[in-house]
Amino acid sequence: MSAFLYGVGLQWKLDIRSKSLLITCYVVPLLFFAVMGGIFTSVNPAAKDTLIQSMTVMGVSMGALIGLPPSLVEIYASDIKKAYKANGVPLYLGLVSMYLSAFIHLMIMSGIIYVTAPLVFDAALPEHPLFYFGMLAVFIAVSLGIGSVLGLAMKNQAKLTMVSQLIFLPSIMLSGIMFPVDLLPGLFRNLGNMVPATWGYRLMSDTSFTFGNLWPLAVILAAAVALCVILLNRLKSE
Amino acid sequence: MSYAIQIEGLKKSYGDHIVLKGLNFHVEKGEIFALLGVNGAGKTTALEIIENLRRCEEGRIVVNGRVGIQLQSASLPDHIRPMEAVRLFAKWNRVEADPSMLAALGINELAKKQYIELSTGQKRRLHLALALLSDPDIVFLDEPTAGLDVEGRLSLHEQIRKLKAEGKTIVLASHDMAEVENLCDRIAILNDGAIVFIGTVEELTAKVGRRYKLRIETDQGEECYEADNIGDTMLALLENYKQKGVEVLDIKIDRGTLEQHFIDIARGNGE
Numbered sequence: 001m002s003a004f005l006y007g008v009g010l011q012w013k014l015d016i017r018s019k020s021l022l023i024t025c026y027v028v029p030l031l032f033f034a035v036m037g038g039i040f041t042s043v044n045p046a047a048k049d050t051l052i053q054s055m056t057v058m059g060v061s062m063g064a065l066i067g068l069p070p071s072l073v074e075i076y077a078s079d080i081k082k083a084y085k086a087n088g089v090p091l092y093l094g095l096v097s098m099y100l101s102a103f104i105h106l107m108i109m110s111g112i113i114y115v116t117a118p119l120v121f122d123a124a125l126p127e128h129p130l131f132y133f134g135m136l137a138v139f140i141a142v143s144l145g146i147g148s149v150l151g152l153a154m155k156n157q158a159k160l161t162m163v164s165q166l167i168f169l170p171s172i173m174l175s176g177i178m179f180p181v182d183l184l185p186g187l188f189r190n191l192g193n194m195v196p197a198t199w200g201y202r203l204m205s206d207t208s209f210t211f212g213n214l215w216p217l218a219v220i221l222a223a224a225v226a227l228c229v230i231l232l233n234r235l236k237s238e
Numbered sequence: 239m240s241y242a243i244q245i246e247g248l249k250k251s252y253g254d255h256i257v258l259k260g261l262n263f264h265v266e267k268g269e270i271f272a273l274l275g276v277n278g279a280g281k282t283t284a285l286e287i288i289e290n291l292r293r294c295e296e297g298r299i300v301v302n303g304r305v306g307i308q309l310q311s312a313s314l315p316d317h318i319r320p321m322e323a324v325r326l327f328a329k330w331n332r333v334e335a336d337p338s339m340l341a342a343l344g345i346n347e348l349a350k351k352q353y354i355e356l357s358t359g360q361k362r363r364l365h366l367a368l369a370l371l372s373d374p375d376i377v378f379l380d381e382p383t384a385g386l387d388v389e390g391r392l393s394l395h396e397q398i399r400k401l402k403a404e405g406k407t408i409v410l411a412s413h414d415m416a417e418v419e420n421l422c423d424r425i426a427i428l429n430d431g432a433i434v435f436i437g438t439v440e441e442l443t444a445k446v447g448r449r450y451k452l453r454i455e456t457d458q459g460e461e462c463y464e465a466d467n468i469g470d471t472m473l474a475l476l477e478n479y480k481q482k483g484v485e486v487l488d489i490k491i492d493r494g495t496l497e498q499h500f501i502d503i504a505r506g507n508g509e
Contacts (some may be wrong), residue, residue: 003329017317079313086307089330115426
C-alpha cells in the first residue's frame with residue numbers, strides 16, 4: 001500500500017513538473033472559461049444559469065481527452081514500460097496513478113470555475129452543491145476512463161492526437177454546452193448522445209437526480225474499465 | 239555443481255522468422271558471461287526470455303537466484319528525479335536502497351536533476367543502480383556501455399568488476415569486443431539464432447587463430463601485411479627490403495582483436 005501511495009504522490013508531483021498536463025488541465029480550460037464566459041453571458045444572459053456546468057464540461061473533456069492520453073502513451077508505448085516490468089513495478093501503476101492524479105487536477109480546475117464564475121460573470125451556482133460535485137466526480141471518472149483507453153490503445157502520439165480530437169470536438173460541439181441540443185439536426189443529436197459530455201452536462205445541470213442521465217455514463221465507464229484491463233493485459237504479454 | 243543459469247533447447251520465432259533455434263548453455267555462479275552477436279543474431283531476445291520479460295515457444299530455463307536487470311533501452315518519466323525513481327522501485331520491491339551502492343554509482347550527486355537532464359552515462363548509472371536495488375545474485379546488462387564516452391566506459395567497467403568481486407554473476411550482451419575481452423570469463427557467440435561458439439577468449443583465439451597485422455614504414459612509403467606466423471613473415475619482409483635497398487623507418491604490429499575472430503566465426507569463416 002505504501003508503494004502504491006508513494007507512486008500516486010510521485011505522479012502528482014510529476015504532473016506539476018510537466019507543463020503539458022498543467023496546460024491542458026488548467027491554462028487552456030481556464031482561459032477558455034475567461035473568454036467564452038464573457039461572450040456567452042453577453043450574447044445570451046440566460047447562459048449564466050448553466051455557465052459553471054458548460055465551462056466545467058469543456059475543461060474536464062479537454063483535460064481527460066487531450067491531456068491524459070499523451071502522458072499514458074509516454075509510459076506504455078515507450079521503454080518506460082520495459083523499465084517498470086524489469087524492475088518489479090506493476091504495469092497498472094502508471095495508469096492508476098495518472099488517473100487519480102488527473103482526477104484531482106480536474107476537480108481543482110472545476111472548483112476554480114465554480115468559485116470564480118459567480119464573481120466574474122454573475123453566474124448562477126448549482127442549487128445543490130453536494131449533488132453537483134457528486135455528479136461532477138462521476139463525469140470526470142467517465143471522461144478519464146475514455147482518456148485511459150485512448151492512452152493505452154495508441155502507440156504513437158500523432159495518431160493519438162487525431163483520435164483524441166475526433167472524440168473531443170463532438171464532445172464540445174454536440175453536447176449542448178455551446179448551443180442547445182434541440183437546435184441540432186437528428187443525426188448530430190444522436191451522435192451527441194454517444195459522448196459522455198452530453199450526459200455529464202445534463203447530470204450536472206439537473207436540479208435533482210435523474211437515473212436516465214446516469215446510466216449511459218455508468219455503461220461507458222464499465223466499458224472503459226473492461227477495455228483498460230484487456231489493454232493492460234495485452235501490454236503485459238507483449 | 240549448480241549453475242546460476244541453465245538453458246536447454248530455447249526456441250523463439252516471430253511469425254515465420256525463427257529468432258532462436260534451440261539454445262543450450264549455462265552460466266556458472268560468480269562469472270562474467272557475455273552473449274555476442276551481430277544485430278539480429280538474437281542476443282537481446284535470448285536475454286529478455288531469460289529475464290522473463292518475453293515468452294519462448296520451447297525450452298527450459300533455470301535461474302538460481304535473485305535477478306537484477308539493466309535493459310539496453312530502458313527509460314523513465316522525463317521529470318522524475320533519480321532518488322525518486324530509486325525510492326519508487328525500492329518500495330515496490332520491498333527493499334531498502336544500499337547507500338554505499340548509490341554513492342559508488344554517484345546517484346546522490348544527481349539528486350536535483352530530472353531524468354530528462356541526465357547524460358547518457360548518468361542514465362546508465364541510474365538504471366544500473368535500479369537493477370542492483372534488491373541486491374541480486376545475477377545481474378543482466380544489455381549493452382551496458384553503449385553511447386558512453388571513454389571515461390563513462392571505464393567507470394562502468396570498474397563497477398562491473400566490483401560486482402564480480404562481490405560474488406555476483408553477470409550476464410552481459412555487448413557489441414564492444416574490447417569490453418568483452420577485458421571483462422568476461424566466458425563468451426557465447428550467437429549467429430542467426432544459434433550458438434556458434436562458447437568458451438573463453440583464449441579458447442576462441444585458439445579455435446580461430448591469431449592473425450597479425452604488420453604496418454611497415456619505409457623511405458618509399460607505408461605498406462601493410464597480414465600474417466599468421468609473425469616471426470617468419472617479418473624476417474622474409476626485412477630480407478626483401480634489404481635486397482632492394484629500401485630503408486625501414488618504423489614497424490607496427492597489431493596482434494588482432496577478438497572482434498576479428500568474432501566476425502570470422504559469426505560469418506561462418508572460423509570453422
